[in-house]
Amino acid sequence: MRKLMNLFLFIVSTTIISGLYGIIHNQVTFAISSEYFTHFKFIQHHLPEYFIKPARLGASVIGWNSTWWVGLIFGFILGSLWIRNDTLTIKDRFKAFSTICITTTTVGTIGYLIAHLQWQPTKHYEVINFPNYGGIIDESIQSMTNPYAFLRAGTVHNFSYIGGILGLLLSIFQLWKHLRNEI
Numbered sequence: 001m002r003k004l005m006n007l008f009l010f011i012v013s014t015t016i017i018s019g020l021y022g023i024i025h026n027q028v029t030f031a032i033s034s035e036y037f038t039h040f041k042f043i044q045h046h047l048p049e050y051f052i053k054p055a056r057l058g059a060s061v062i063g064w065n066s067t068w069w070v071g072l073i074f075g076f077i078l079g080s081l082w083i084r085n086d087t088l089t090i091k092d093r094f095k096a097f098s099t100i101c102i103t104t105t106t107v108g109t110i111g112y113l114i115a116h117l118q119w120q121p122t123k124h125y126e127v128i129n130f131p132n133y134g135g136i137i138d139e140s141i142q143s144m145t146n147p148y149a150f151l152r153a154g155t156v157h158n159f160s161y162i163g164g165i166l167g168l169l170l171s172i173f174q175l176w177k178h179l180r181n182e183i
Helices: 002-032 033-043 054-079 090-118 134-142 148-183
Strands: none
Touching: 002 033, 002 054, 002 090, 002 148, 033 054, 033 148, 054 090, 054 148, 090 148
């Protein structure tokens, strides 16, 4: 029964930490490009008007909604792996989860550096295509004042998704390695 309670508390913790990570992440990318949210994410997420004023609140809501469930899934995976094994402690699992957070942040930062080099106003890009969103997004893009910052923020988001998956794989390997060392 104690293992199930620890599993539950671990999953709740990873869910909250992930949601808070999403809020902070979106505040950082909002600073890179507010238009990424006002011209794309608010439309993509069908955010109600009362969450858009102020716009940073909307970015926070989207950040929470986009990440809490990842923490739920990752927490379940890390918490339930080898649940019958007594050598893995809650501390080991939190270390593994911190690996996910650190990897996600690092890969997102690398994404920003790459995007900063790639998306420069000196280069010319004719087409920005957002399939499946049609006219609303297309009209919104035409009214942007800084499409390069928009592309940088989008790149950071994409790299962060990759970082989350890579972090999960690294954390599973970390737990597996810990178990192998205990045998």
